[in-house]
Amino acid sequence: MIWGIFFISPALIFFVVFNSFPMFNAFYTSLFAYDLITKEFISIKNYIDILTSKLFLKSLLVTGYFVFGAAVATWILAFFLAHLLREKFPFRDLFRAIYFFPNVMSLIAISIIWKVVLQPYGPLNAFFGIKVNWLTDTRFAMLGIIILGVWRGTGYYMVMYLAGLQSIPQEYYEAARIDGANRWRLFRHITIPLMKPVILFIVVIFVIIAIKAFEPMYIMTGGGPNNATKVLTYMIYDTGFKYLKMGKASAMSIVMFVILLFFALIQIKIFKSD
Amino acid sequence: MNIKSKYMLSGARYLILIIGAIVILFPIIWAISSSFKSNIEVLKIPVQWIPKEMKWENYTTPFKERPIARYFLNSIVAAGFVTISNLFFSSMAGYGFSKFNIPGKKWLFLFVLSTLMVPIQVIIVPLYLIINNLGWINSYQGLIVPLMVNGFGVFLMRQFIMGIPDEYMDAARIDGSSEIAIFFRIVLPLSRQALAALGIFSFVANWDEFLWPLVVINSDKLSTLPLGIAKFQGTYSSQYNQLLAMSLLATLPLLIVFVFIQRRFIESLSLSGLKQ
Numbered sequence: 397m398i399w400g401i402f403f404i405s406p407a408l409i410f411f412v413v414f415n416s417f418p419m420f421n422a423f424y425t426s427l428f429a430y431d432l433i434t435k436e437f438i439s440i441k442n443y444i445d446i447l448t449s450k451l452f453l454k455s456l457l458v459t460g461y462f463v464f465g466a467a468v469a470t471w472i473l474a475f476f477l478a479h480l481l482r483e484k485f486p487f488r489d490l491f492r493a494i495y496f497f498p499n500v501m502s503l504i505a506i507s508i509i510w511k512v513v514l515q516p517y518g519p520l521n522a523f524f525g526i527k528v529n530w531l532t533d534t535r536f537a538m539l540g541i542i543i544l545g546v547w548r549g550t551g552y553y554m555v556m557y558l559a560g561l562q563s564i565p566q567e568y569y570e571a572a573r574i575d576g577a578n579r580w581r582l583f584r585h586i587t588i589p590l591m592k593p594v595i596l597f598i599v600v601i602f603v604i605i606a607i608k609a610f611e612p613m614y615i616m617t618g619g620g621p622n623n624a625t626k627v628l629t630y631m632i633y634d635t636g637f638k639y640l641k642m643g644k645a646s647a648m649s650i651v652m653f654v655i656l657l658f659f660a661l662i663q664i665k666i667f668k669s670d
Numbered sequence: 671m672n673i674k675s676k677y678m679l680s681g682a683r684y685l686i687l688i689i690g691a692i693v694i695l696f697p698i699i700w701a702i703s704s705s706f707k708s709n710i711e712v713l714k715i716p717v718q719w720i721p722k723e724m725k726w727e728n729y730t731t732p733f734k735e736r737p738i739a740r741y742f743l744n745s746i747v748a749a750g751f752v753t754i755s756n757l758f759f760s761s762m763a764g765y766g767f768s769k770f771n772i773p774g775k776k777w778l779f780l781f782v783l784s785t786l787m788v789p790i791q792v793i794i795v796p797l798y799l800i801i802n803n804l805g806w807i808n809s810y811q812g813l814i815v816p817l818m819v820n821g822f823g824v825f826l827m828r829q830f831i832m833g834i835p836d837e838y839m840d841a842a843r844i845d846g847s848s849e850i851a852i853f854f855r856i857v858l859p860l861s862r863q864a865l866a867a868l869g870i871f872s873f874v875a876n877w878d879e880f881l882w883p884l885v886v887i888n889s890d891k892l893s894t895l896p897l898g899i900a901k902f903q904g905t906y907s908s909q910y911n912q913l914l915a916m917s918l919l920a921t922l923p924l925l926i927v928f929v930f931i932q933r934r935f936i937e938s939l940s941l942s943g944l945k946q
Contacts, residue, residue: 399849400770407763408778410819415785418796425795432802477690480683494691497698500928502878504896505917508903509701512910517713519700547694608791611880615900629791629881636795637885646795653792660787 422653426646442647452648454623455631461538462627463606466545471599473550478557479583492558495551503548507615510544514616531617534624541612541625553598560594561587593666600663604656628652705729705915712910728915732902737890738916741898746923748813748883748894749876755818756872757865763819764827765857769839779828785821790882798885812886813894817876823868830864831857874924895920 426443429436446452481492498506513520514530521527530540568586577585610629613619619626619634626634632652636645700719704712705728707721732738766772767779790797797816798807806812838860842852858865883897893901899916906912 397771397773400766400772400775402849403762403766403770403853404772404778407759407782407819407824410759411782411785411821414797414800414816414818415788415793415821416781418793418800419788421796421799422793425799480687485680485683491687491691494694497694500924501698501921502896502917502924504878504880504899505921508899508913508917509697512704512712512914513697513700515713515910517715519696519717522715522717523696547697551694608789610791611896614880614884615903632791632794633881633885636798642795642799649792649795653788656789656792657787 419653422646422649425643426650428643430642431640432642438643442644443651446644446647446651451623451626452631455626455628458538458623458625459607459609459627462542462545462609462625463603465538465542466549466606467599467602469542469546470549470553470602471595473546474553474598475557475595477550477554478561479587481554482558482561492554495554497551498548499552503611504615506544506548507612510540510547510612511616514540514543532621534621537617537621537624541616544612544616545606545609549602553602556598556601557591557594560591560598563594564590593669596666597663600659600666604659604663607652607656607659628655701914701918705911705918707911709909709911712914725911728911729919732906732912732916735906736898736902738895738898738902738919740891741893741895744810744813744892744898745877745895747810749873749879751810751814752817752876753869753872755814756820756823757869759819760823760827760868761831761858761861761865762853763824764829764831764861765853767824767828768832769836782821782824786825790816794881794885797882801886807886808889808892810892813883813892817879817882820872823872826868827861827864830861834860870927874927877924 427437427439429438429442477495481488481495511531512518515521516527516529520530528536530536564587568590569582572582572586608629609627610633613625613627613630614633617625619630628648629652632645632648635641635648700717703719703721706724706726707718707728708723708725711718711721763782767775767782772778801807801812801816804812806815834857838856839852842856847855878896879894880896880900883894884900887893887897890898890901899913899920902916903913
């Protein structure tokens with residue numbers, strides 16, 4: 397028993413110091429006006445301020461736009477690809493590797509590449525013969541970043557779907573085939589019902605990851621134009637480390653935590669029912 | 671299904687897959703090609719896939735103007751340290767949680783899992799304040815220490831070590847081995863597989879870590895590679911050819927990991943989905 401405590405304590409002490417304590421401290425700090433020099437208790441004023449600030453509410457909206465915009469396309473494409481790449485056929489593994497490849501690249505590198513690709517005279521516009529100011533037009537900036545998100549995310553979630561598909565016993569399909577079921581019916585009546593928990597799980601994971609997105613916005617648009625891509629993490633970063641409003645930034649963190657907690661609880665519920 | 675429709679089906683499958691692959695590869699191949707172009711050539715319409723003249727200096731000039739080599743070193747040190755400490759402390763805790771009776775074990779483990787619900791974005795301000803109080807802003811300690819252990823690692827190692835039969839440890843105890851020797855000579859070697867997966871995951875995740883270095887480091891000398899490149903981008907924002915060259919270089923270490931251990935790489939990343 398003593399040895400057990402010996403083995404777990406370093407990690408536990410670490411988590412208390414660098415995770416739990418900061419969590420409580422974030423809440424504590426959120427009740428102050430604090431700029432690293434003067435500190436004044438103002439109770440819930442930070443919360444009132446941010447929840448009535450147009451900029452913060454816009455940031456919530458912008459985050460939602462990014463998450464759901466990227467999510468829907470990614471889920472569908474990833475699921476579809478996982479299906480096409482499920483059975484063995486020549487070059488299957490090569491295709492899997494290609495689709496996964498963007499996840500092997502550094503996110504900062506990818507953001508820079510896409511930033512150049514999306515320039516008005518960049519290759520994307522050239523390819524389609526259009527002239528869209530992807531990153532400087534408020535209507536298109538977030539769309540440009542969503543394209544990056546889908547481009548990168550599809551391969552990642554494809555792998556997760558593939559892992560889920562592997563868990564369906566082949567016998568189910570064989571039995572149904574003997575009964576004369578066609579491809580669509582196999583998909584509709586075996587794959588979909590058995591994959592339901594996996595699909596839900598992936599949906600929630602995607603949301604939790606996407607809510608925290610920051611790097612592409614930082615590199616590609618700097619949160620602009622006109623805050624059209626200033627997502628939640630970006631707001632926290634700006635408020636805390638650009639304007640040094642530590643209390644306000646902490647209040648934003650707490651709001652973010654509540655949102656993440658909501659989705660984490662859904663995730664736990666799916667895990668338990670599975 | 672007759673043979674003809676089967677062929678059509680696989681033809682359609684290949685067609686879709688090839689179009690998809692082109693979409694994925696298009697920006698990457700374009701970036702590789704453009705990293706060798708002159709800057710005017712990068713944004714030329716129609717797209718020039720083959721540079722008129724190979725500009726190798728795009729890969730060397732930034733090294734002269736910026737401490738890029740230093741960024742590389744910093745990233746290797748930071749990601750390397752975090753990975754090693756994560757492997758060490760996670761396997762220790764995983765061993766403790768899976769093989770010992772500890773009062774309140776279930777609750778302590780739930781506590782470990784609960785840390786996964788608190789990502790760095792949420793605690794970035796207090797973490798900064800702590801590191802500031804310790805005087806660790808702009809230091810390797812500041813960069814490394816707050817990321818040294820993570821709940822996912824403890825979870826993964828616990829799951830894995832649970833599968834190691836108790837007989838191994840009991841036999842060693844009867845032979846008079848100390849508990850620490852058992853951990854190093856039996857538990858760690860038997861956990862190689864899990865350690866490899868966690869090691870890869872941890873290195874890749876930390877190589878790409880951006881928000882924390884951005885907050886805690888403001889000297890050029892201590893910048894990690896992603897941070898350094900982001901700054902490079904700020905200063906040389908229209909040197910697209912060099913920017914692309916540096917971005918591709920930043921990916922190189924991850925690519926090497928990928929090529930050597932492709933299978934395990936994908937496994938460990940799909941595991942990381944659980945991390946959230």
